[in-house]
Amino acid sequence: MVSGLDELAPTTPAAGSIDDDAKLSISEEDQFDHVPEGGRAPTALELATLRRVSAPVPWPAYLVCFAELAERASYFGCTAVFTNFIQRPLPARGNGAGAPPAGTQETAGALGLGLPAASGISLTFSFLSLALPIFAGVLADTRWGMFKMIFIASLIGIVGHVVLVIAAVPTVLRTGNAIIPFAIALFILAIASAAIKACVTPIITYQCPIDTPRVQIFRPGEKVIVDPEVTMQNMLMIYYWAVTVGSVMPIATTNVEKRSGFWLAFLVPGILYFVLPAVLAATYYFKLIKMPPMQRSVVADAWRALSIACKAAGAKTLFTKGPAWEAAKPSSTRTFGWDSTFVDELRRSRAAFKFFCFLPVYIIVDTGLTTLFVNMAAGMTTDGVPNDLLTGFNALVQVITIPILNFFVYPFFRRAGVNFSPLRRIMFGFALTSISMIIGAVLQWRVYETSPCGYSASKCTIGTGVSPLSLWSQLPLYGLPGIAGVFINVTGYELSINLAPQRMKAVIFAAQLFFVALASAAAAAASPSFHDPHLIWPFVGLAVANALAIPIAYFVLHDIDREQKAVFELPVLVPAASSDPGADEEKR
Missing domain, CATH: 1.20.1250.20 (MFS general substrate transporter like domains)
Known part of the structure; x- marks a missing residue:
């Protein structure tokens, strides 16, 4: 799933050696153009014809993905059994922890609040987990930093699982007040989930080994473009794979719920949270990843710029022509915490x-x-x-x-x-x-x-x-x-x-x-x-x-x-006579 370069060497490609996938030939002069060992910036012709490949994905990116795997295992592993826990009452002849009698068609249960309550509570938890990342991202950008935010979130997640397990032990369920620690646990876990989701993806993308396209030798006789966009796609595929693997946890928790009860079903997906702080501490101690620098919150600046542009456009113009982006750009008479390029980037998105x-x-x-x-x-x-x-x-x-x-x-x-x-x-x-x-x-x-x-x-x-x-x-x-x-x-x-x-x-x-x-x-x-x-x-x-x-x-x-398609075809201009890889380079 992750593609990389098997061998990069400063060899000269032979004529006609470009991969057939390019579907366009390169001029003879360009084919024999020297490629230094470290690569060089591509010309407009090479951008139009050479095959694009990914740079090798740094292996520490997998360690960062472990945080997302732990969070998703916790989220899906627990939410999978929330419905039965909330909706259905304790089985009359069960083990007291929510599991039904063996060999029956009965279903596990605990609180007995009904289907509407089960749907409402479960979906409220999902909403908080997905709405809070914006605020967690602002806090990480401006106060703590993204890696520290993930580490703190892992500790919060451990606390959340402990409280969740307490809510599901038989002695608490028998009191009829298990909903109180259960609701507290959901709020704590939503905070942990949001903080991790807000920070993992930006850190992964920050590990990208290249930031501009470079011409390299992929195999003897074939020039390729090592593309940061393709590399980023591969790195995010690792991220999505971690999400998916963590999401398989319900297969374990639903069986545990059926046979042993809810307290163990809530503990099992929390095990990865207990391991996560140690993985993060080792990653930080051995300096295995690049840390994104602290900066002004891009999220906060984006909201402010968008608000200014929408307000300047007015209601009628806003719905017919869109926001007035020029109003959000700095000028000689007004200044903001961003430049004109930032506004253009926001419009492009x-x-x-x-x-x-x-x-x-x-x-x-x-x-x-x-x-x-x-x-x-x-x-x-x-x-x-x-x-x-x-x-x-x-x-x-x-x-x-x-x-x-x-x-x-x-x-x-x-x-x-x-x-x-x-x-x-x-x-x-x-x-x-x-x-x-x-x-x-x-x-x-x-x-x-x-x-x-x-x-x-x-x-x-x-x-x-x-x-x-x-x-x-x-x-x-x-x-x-x-x-x-x-x-x-x-x-x-x-x-x-x-x-x-x-x-x-x-x-x-x-x-x-x-x-x-x-x-x-x-x-x-x-x-x-x-x-x-x-x-x-x-x-x-x-x-x-x-x-x-x-x-x-x-x-x-x-x-x-x-x-x-236009994003990938934007030219990188390099004068033909220039031998400096960075000379007159216009980054995408």
Whole structure:
């Protein structure tokens, strides 16, 4: 998944040796142009014709990713069992820790607050985890620094898990007051999650070994461009892989919940948090990574500049022509904490923001309906399998899908001349999500039709209390959105990196998380309506919404492919007679 340079040597390429993927030949004079050992800046002709490759990814980037892996394992491992913990009461003949009697169709439970409360509390936790990174990023930029923020967050996460385990021990559950330490633990864990998410990605991108394109010798006889943008994409793929691997934790926690109880289910995903401070301390002590410098908060400056531009435009102009960006630029009569280039960078990032507006439509399906999926599974025949086991299947599908796409599907498309551009990937992802919601609506209808309690299936106690439909029929509800996430989420990271200049990458990523938080807020607002006999309609509504997102995305984002392509084709001007790699270089 991560590509690097196998061998870089100052050899002279032979004529006609350029890779066929370039599809354009280079002039004879350019082919025999000398490439020094350290490389040199590319000419405009080389930018148009040479193949672009990644620089070797520094291995300490994997250590930074461990923080995100620990945070995601904690987040998904715990949220996977939140629904049962909040919604369902303690099993009457269970072990007192929330686990049901062995060999029955009963489901684990603890608080017994019902489905609307389970949805509302779980989605509020998700909202806080995704909305707070903006504030954590400001604090890291201006006060503590990003690495220190991650270290402090790891300690906060340990405290959160300790409190969460206390809330789930049998003696506390029997008192009927477990909701108090549980709510405190959720708030603490949301802070830890937000602080880590705000800082990991900027630190990873700061480890990029190059900041401008360089011509190097990849294999004997082939010149290539070692591209910082391609390198950044590979580094972020490592990040997304860590997110995905951590997201598989529900497979463990749901089984522990079913067989041992909630206190151990909350402890297991916290183990990585207990290890994380030691990993971070060693990374800092041995100076394994570059530390981003303290600076003015880019997030705060971006909000201020955008506010000034919007206010100057006025309501009418704002909706017809957009913000008045010139008003946010410094001049001889007014000064700000930023320069004119910063405002131009903010304006250039608008394409990514347009894409982010579509994210909530997908995210509500991917994470906002988890409580409905788990509730549906509780009304199906499980045969001893935890009703929330499949919450980890989404991530497992992504772990398998990403390498298949990277190493087989995408290379095949390129050889066949198929342009599977970012916009097409986004539209395909929405199509998969819409299909999954159609399947969800049909499944929920069949559960109602075949349950002993009919359209009151969520609290059925007649007979076995469940429909004869198997739990495993839910696999498409998790698998299809998981595959769609590879096309939608990964494309979002790609756009964030490619369309945002270096200073704006943290802003764009924080904004992407905020739009995801809006999806959690929307789902939380709708959660009071999540009850029998109306559980079919959320699936129907989201099937329609994701289907409509396909043509709307085409019309709203139709320029996004061209804008991304333009980023890679911006010339780096180097005089033909210059032998200095940095002479007259115009950075992208």
